[in-house]
Amino acid sequence: xxxxxxxCTSDAxxxxxxxxxxxxxxxxxxxxxxxxxxxxxxxxxSRTRDLKxxxxxxxxxxxxxxxxxLLETEAAMEEGRQEGxxxxxxxxxxxxxxxxxxxxxxxxHGPVES
Numbered sequence: 001x002x003x004x005x006x007x008c009t010s011d012a013x014x015x016x017x018x019x020x021x022x023x024x025x026x027x028x029x030x031x032x033x034x035x036x037x038x039x040x041x042x043x044x045x046s047r048t049r050d051l052k053x054x055x056x057x058x059x060x061x062x063x064x065x066x067x068x069x070l071l072e073t074e075a076a077m078e079e080g081r082q083e084g085x086x087x088x089x090x091x092x093x094x095x096x097x098x099x100x101x102x103x104x105x106x107x108x109h110g111p112v113e114s
Contacts (some may be wrong), residue, residue, distance in 0.1 A: 069098065
């Protein structure tokens with residue numbers, strides 16, 4: 001299984017992350033604290049236990065679909081974080097990032113379908 005966890009370096013100007021590896025997460029630029037928290041959570045992630053709750057679905061989707069939907073959810077959360085919305089939850093954002101990183105590891109190598 002390939003390690004598709006973002007390899008990030010900090011951007012001194014913005015505090016955001018830069019990813020060194022390729023994959024569906026390559027375009028994400030997030031604060032280092034968010035990435036570090038998600039990486040730590042990967043060790044306890046259980047797809048069967050956590051993914052339904054995080055995605056709010058009744059059946060487990062295929063990894064390709066999970067990544068696509070999680071990317072959409074995470075993008076909306078990032079927008080809320082940047083705008084300072086009162087509905088933003090850092091805990092939920094970390095949970096979504098954990099699931100996103102874990103599901104990205106399950107993807108086959110090659111292009112991801114949109």
